[in-house]
Amino acid sequence: MNYRHIYHAGNIGDVLKHIVLANILKYLQKKDGAYRVLDTHAGVGLYDLTSEEAQKTGEWQQGVGKVLENLGDAPGPVKEVLAPWLETVETLNPGGGVKFYPGSPEIACMLARKQDRLTLTELHPEDFEELKNNYGGDKKVKVIALDAWLALGSFLPPKERRGVVLIDPAFEVEDEFARVADGVIRGWKRWPTGTFAIWYPVKNFSAVRQLIATLDEAGIRNTVKIELSAGKVSKDAPMKASGMMVINPPWTLTKDMNTALPWLCKTLTQGINPSWNVEQVIPE
Ligand SMILES: C[S@@+](CC[C@H](N)C(=O)[O-])C[C@H]1O[C@@H](n2cnc3c(N)ncnc32)[C@H](O)[C@@H]1O
Incomplete structure (x- = not known):
């Protein structure tokens, strides 16, 4: 395992x-009932963008x-959609700017x-260890050194019966899309009404198509694909395009992302033909 998220924290992905x-979490808060967040690939939770590692790639600047x-x-309606996430960035950086960037555990914890x-x-x-130091003392949080793919079999369904599973692999290994499909299907079989949000890099369109087909064949319904590309750039450049596959999304998510x-696409443009796309890839 060579991947360290500090090199990529705050990037376009x-x-x-x-x-x-953050929008899924805000939606869950429309009801008083407790929810559970299972973050299977948590990282350390909080990132210092002035660190040597973050400065080395400078990905956060883009x-x-x-x-x-x-x-x-930004127009008002765009600011409204960004607000739940920006709230966490601004809370960490009360003087303005962005020295500290919240990873998914920090966002979930703060909200x-x-x-x-x-x-x-x-x-x-x-x-x-860093994750445990950051959140181990918080009674709301369980921090576990466990393989993500085992976690999907062990912790679902959550006793709250409401919530979201974030699956955010490092995509270091060749067959990661196949592992994602397998893990998601196992998790979904245990908790078919849960919301599953899966992040993936868009490098290979056929891998994404295959993922959708595999989820569909397994019986998964109601899935939305949300993609953002900053534009076509050289092959060895850092990741510029990524997507989220969301199973059982809040009904407001498509409209908010549209x-x-x-x-975001206009603002984060880097190369030629930047693009974005929100699509219901598996119907309800
Ligand atoms: C993309 S980073 C996660 C970033 C984090 N979700 C966020 O948004 O702030 C992926 C993380 O998954 C961890 N990881 C990789 N394979 C894993 C596995 N099989 N089980 C659990 N964690 C894994 C890596 O060490 C890395 O910290």
Whole structure:
């Protein structure tokens, strides 16, 4: 396991993923009943963008950095969709700018109400220790050094019977899409009414098509694909295009992403033909 998310924190992929996650959580809060967040690939939770690692790639400057720089130009409805995520960034950086960037555990933790619960799993030994230091003392949070694919078999369905599973692999290994499909199907069979949000890089369109076909064949319904590409750039450049596959999304998510993505796409453009797309890929 070589992947460390500190090199990529706050990049264009994180921006998309975290806006979607924060909106799902805000939707769950429309009811008083407690919910559970299972974050299967948690990372460390909180990132210092002035660290040597984050500065080395500077990926955040093309992601959260650009969003904050251009926020003044965003139309009101776009700001409303970004608000649940931005709230967490702004809370960490009360003086403005962005030194600290919230990973998915921090977003889930900050937005959680007193009745909500989080289960975070992380396999990298050093990242797990940091994650445990960050959240181990919080009674709402369970931090576990466990393989994500086992977590999907062990912790579902949650006793709250409401909530979201975030699946955010590092995509370091060749067959990651197949592992994702297998893990999601096992998790969904245990909890068919849960919301599953899966992040993936868009490098290979056939891998994404295959993932959708496999989920569909397994009987999964009601799935939305949300993609954002900053434009076509050279092969070895950092990741520029990614997507979220959301099973059982809040009914508001499609409309909200259709509102925010045109502005995000324009703001985060880097190469030729930037694009965005929101599509119901498996019907209800
Ligand atoms: C993309 S990062 C996660 C970022 C985090 N979800 C966020 O949004 O802030 C992927 C993480 O998954 C961890 N990881 C990789 N394979 C794993 C596995 N099989 N089980 C649990 N964690 C794993 C990596 O160590 C890395 O910290």
